[in-house]
Amino acid sequence: MLAGAPMAPRCTSSDAGHYAGVAFAAACPCRTIAAPWPPDLFELGRLQFGAFFTSGSWVSGAVAYGFPEGRTHPQALAKTDAMLDFAFSRMTAQPGPRFMAGDWNFDLDTLAVTSQLRKAGWVEAQDLWFSLTGQHIQHTCKGATRKDFLWMSPELAIGFKALRVDHEVFADHAVLIASFASGSAHLERFA
Numbered sequence: 001m002l003a004g005a006p007m008a009p010r011c012t013s014s015d016a017g018h019y020a021g022v023a024f025a026a027a028c029p030c031r032t033i034a035a036p037w038p039p040d041l042f043e044l045g046r047l048q049f050g051a052f053f054t055s056g057s058w059v060s061g062a063v064a065y066g067f068p069e070g071r072t073h074p075q076a077l078a079k080t081d082a083m084l085d086f087a088f089s090r091m092t093a094q095p096g097p098r099f100m101a102g103d104w105n106f107d108l109d110t111l112a113v114t115s116q117l118r119k120a121g122w123v124e125a126q127d128l129w130f131s132l133t134g135q136h137i138q139h140t141c142k143g144a145t146r147k148d149f150l151w152m153s154p155e156l157a158i159g160f161k162a163l164r165v166d167h168e169v170f171a172d173h174a175v176l177i178a179s180f181a182s183g184s185a186h187l188e189r190f191a
Contacts, residue, residue, distance in 0.1 A: 066105035097156035
């Protein structure tokens with residue numbers, strides 16, 4: 001388990017909008033990735049970096065929990081854009097297969113990082129699955145919008161095999177479950 005910054009427990013359901021906290025749960029060896037954190041970003045509990053030792057290589061990733069729109073988070077979009085820009089910069093500096101995932105709380109077309117990811121050759125899991133199978137893109141947030149994402153770097157996407165969108169694990173958000181070819185034959189590494 002790679003947890004982000006510790007968060008105070010929620011007391012009531014009326015705390016909605018104040019939720020925070022990110023973590024990775026892994027069945028393989030893993031470790032956090034050092035980052036030159038901007039002031040107070042780590043302590044917000046909305047971003048964490050990790051590396052995971054798979055049968056083929058280390059896979060690096062970021063999990064981000066975007067700021068929700070509303071009175072509890074003024075400038076939610078600007079804050080989410082800044083956080084995702086930092087995450088993308090950190091992942092760009094990391095070699096090998098990488099991913100960025102999480103509940104970003106905004107649609108893809110709203111986020112500035114979307115064009116950066118696409119220009120760098122990254123692909124979102126549902127978009128790739130659609131292009132391979134014709135399976136329609138599914139809503140991931142409360143059955144009404146798509147705000148949960150799994151972006152894959154070109155080095156990770158080359159081993160992509162399948163995607164399942166599970167709506168049964170959590171009440172409000174779907175889980176994106178991607179599978180990949182194992183071993184190192186599918187990986188492209190760049191110095």
